[in-house]
Amino acid sequence: MELLQVIRTSQPKSKPNEGELGFGKYFSDHMFVADYTSERGWHDARIIPYGPISLEPSAMVLHYGQEVFEGMKAYRGMNGEINLFRPEKNIQRMNMSCDRLGIPQVDPEWMLEAICKLVEIDGDWIPQRVENSLYIRPFIIATEPCLGVRAAKEYQLLIITSPVGAYYSSGLAPVSIYVEDQYVRAVRGGTGAAKTSINYASSIKAQEEAKSQGYSQVLWLDGIEQRYIEEVGSMNVFFKVAGEVITPELNGSILPGITRDSVIAMLKHWGIPVTERKVTVEELFEAHQQGKLEEAFGTGTAAVISPIGAMKWGEQSIQINEGHIGAVSGRLYDSITGIQQGKIDDPLHWRYLI
Numbered sequence: 337m338e339l340l341q342v343i344r345t346s347q348p349k350s351k352p353n354e355g356e357l358g359f360g361k362y363f364s365d366h367m368f369v370a371d372y373t374s375e376r377g378w379h380d381a382r383i384i385p386y387g388p389i390s391l392e393p394s395a396m397v398l399h400y401g402q403e404v405f406e407g408m409k410a411y412r413g414m415n416g417e418i419n420l421f422r423p424e425k426n427i428q429r430m431n432m433s434c435d436r437l438g439i440p441q442v443d444p445e446w447m448l449e450a451i452c453k454l455v456e457i458d459g460d461w462i463p464q465r466v467e468n469s470l471y472i473r474p475f476i477i478a479t480e481p482c483l484g485v486r487a488a489k490e491y492q493l494l495i496i497t498s499p500v501g502a503y504y505s506s507g508l509a510p511v512s513i514y515v516e517d518q519y520v521r522a523v524r525g526g527t528g529a530a531k532t533s534i535n536y537a538s539s540i541k542a543q544e545e546a547k548s549q550g551y552s553q554v555l556w557l558d559g560i561e562q563r564y565i566e567e568v569g570s571m572n573v574f575f576k577v578a579g580e581v582i583t584p585e586l587n588g589s590i591l592p593g594i595t596r597d598s599v600i601a602m603l604k605h606w607g608i609p610v611t612e613r614k615v616t617v618e619e620l621f622e623a624h625q626q627g628k629l630e631e632a633f634g635t636g637t638a639a640v641i642s643p644i645g646a647m648k649w650g651e652q653s654i655q656i657n658e659g660h661i662g663a664v665s666g667r668l669y670d671s672i673t674g675i676q677q678g679k680i681d682d683p684l685h686w687r688y689l690i
């Protein structure tokens with residue numbers, strides 16, 4: 337499908353102060369929109385001024401949550417060039433999410449072209465400061481007006497972008513978490529591996545309770561035995577135990593994170609042992625008692641690497657690496673952000689130049 341139309345805004349907005357971006361609070365001047373009907377497939381692709389969309393109150397997404405989304409970033413490189421980071425992976429995952437939610441998939445090449453065109457048009461929204469970036473949020477919603485529970489026949493794909501700074505206002509300072517033993521984020525056979533709003537909606541109550549108790553996030557356990565670690569907050573999770581880095585294996589209820597995949601690949605590239613397998617909470621606390629739990633960190637597009645400095649499980653509370661960021665966590669953060677920002681070599685060919 338061709339990109340049909342570009343309508344540029346006649347009222348460009350003033351840019352926010354780069355020191356106060358936070359995460360996802362400001363939006364650039366344009367957005368990409370395309371429609372889907374069962375008769376015409378994806379059609380009417382257009383880039384138009386960013387603004388409210390019109391939906392019928394009966395739009396199916398508002399009732400049954402048929403939605404998928406992605407998150408990726410564009411960076412301004414050292415010589416003014418614009419880099420994306422492994423965008424084909426996000427598109428592949430979006431199609432996987434679409435499949436799980438009964439939403440029609442998109443043509444990967446067309447989608448990449450749409451992202452690049454939008455980022456180019458709003459290129460002056462890519463922050464100048466190297467630690468900031470332009471967050472790209474593609475999403476698909478079921479727009480058909482109908483209250484029947486079934487796959488919709490009409491959808492809209494939108495891409496919006498937002499200049500962002502650090503996801504956590506505390507930056508790389510290690511966070512405190514507790515093991516969530518009441519709520520679960522996802523179950524086997526559910527939608528945990530898809531990037532869809534429902535997984536995030538179901539995590540919010542637990543997150544609010546954690547915050548009210550002074551913790552940043554919860555450590556999610558599996559939905560069957562509530563024994564195996566799955567994710568931390570909205571991120572994948574890694575532990576360094578006696579020199580080996582371990583992360584829960586993908587089991588259908590864990591999100592296949594692109595930063596997760598990049599961390600595994602980078603560790604292998606460096607020759608640091610890394611294993612994907614089931615990990616229990618007992619095992620971690622035991623490793624801590626034996627002085628073997630060296631580092632813990634979350635991974636995601638928004639924060640990249642988020643060190644975990646303290647963890648509580650029932651009555652037991654432990655500190656990890658004396659509450660400081662670990663050597664491997666720090667090296668991963670510097671390397672992945674260095675590649676994204678175009679500051680260092682890209683040995684695994686992850687940068688995508690627009």
Ligand code: COI
Pocket residue numbers: 407570571635636637638639
């Ligand atoms: C990430 O990029 O780490 C996330 O999944 C969080 C995002 C939903 C804001």
